[in-house]
Amino acid sequence: MGKEVVHFEIGCSDIEKTSGFYKNVFDWNLTRQGNSAIIETGGKDSISGHLNELGPNEPQKYITLYIETDSLNADLRAIESNGGKILVNPIKLPDGREFAWFEDIAGNTVGLITPKAEENSK
Secondary structure: OOOOEEEEEEEEOOHHHHHHHHHHHHOOEEEEEOOEEEEEOOOOOOOEEEEEEOOOOOOOOOEEEEEEOOOHHHHHHHHHHOOOEEEEEEEEOOOOOEEEEEEOOOOOEEEEEOOOHHHHOO
């Protein structure tokens, strides 16, 4: 079976203004956490996401989807051997998961993320 898309990220340069936009237009619940805001879209079967304000750093305008994997390093090797490029090597998150970014052969940035610990132990 294929790997699922489990998360999305939207980049912005003004988190307050962008949070207000998504709240007003789509009635999403956004919870501020530092330079990001967790997005709960409210749908029973929808994935969560977050806004990310990188300040003056690039990129400021982007949307990235995250594919869940329990074989992060193997997938990164497969990406490279099939013509993709690793943009961000694995980074450990505070909740124990790891993520990485890659560029596909069409130039799109896509994320990989490992499952949450409790999901990994099922």
